[in-house]
Amino acid sequence: MSKPQSSLPCLLLIFFSAALLHSSQADVGTAAQYRPPYLPTACGGSDQGQFPPGNLFVSVGEGIWDNGAACGRQYQVRCISAPVRETCVPGNTIQVKIVDRALSSVSRPSRSDATIVLSTTAFAAIANSSATFVNIEFQQVP
Numbered sequence: 055m056s057k058p059q060s061s062l063p064c065l066l067l068i069f070f071s072a073a074l075l076h077s078s079q080a081d082v083g084t085a086a087q088y089r090p091p092y093l094p095t096a097c098g099g100s101d102q103g104q105f106p107p108g109n110l111f112v113s114v115g116e117g118i119w120d121n122g123a124a125c126g127r128q129y130q131v132r133c134i135s136a137p138v139r140e141t142c143v144p145g146n147t148i149q150v151k152i153v154d155r156a157l158s159s160v161s162r163p164s165r166s167d168a169t170i171v172l173s174t175t176a177f178a179a180i181a182n183s184s185a186t187f188v189n190i191e192f193q194q195v196p
């Protein structure tokens with residue numbers, strides 16, 4: 055074992071790493087999916103320009119909706135588990151843009167109480183597309 059003095063830098067490293075991890079902590083929740091037609095009205099009309107390239111967009115539940123302030127915000131989303139084994143695509147994190155409110159979307163979510171509702175393209179990027187919902191880790195992109 056090392057002398058006590060030499061373990062101090064190591065302890066400091068652990069302390070600062072923990073602080074760093076905490077400051078970038080992600081939340082956990084559930085992600086459902088919704089199919090076309092995508093006719094977002096809650097985020098200011100059906101302007102097609104609000105859809106990001108690659109169709110990686112979402113509508114959001116009331117926990118994220120923030121009275122409409124959530125429109126246009128971007129999130130990183132990762133599938134962590136699901137009721138059926140091996141539903142998550144391993145190691146895939148996607149970045150999605152908020153374009154609608156799940157509560158009022160024209161096309162209904164596959165699960166009504168989901169934290170986030172992914173477009174079919176976004177859902178398929180992180181999970182087996184036949185799943186109704188998956189558990190996710192998500193974090194707003196600053």
Ligand SMILES: *[C@@H]1O[C@H](CO)[C@@H](O)[C@H](O)[C@H]1NC(C)=O
Pocket residue numbers: 138140182183184185
């Ligand atoms: C997706 O899930 C369905 C239903 O559980 C299953 O039949 C299918 O094999 C799965 N597909 C993949 C690629 O794992």
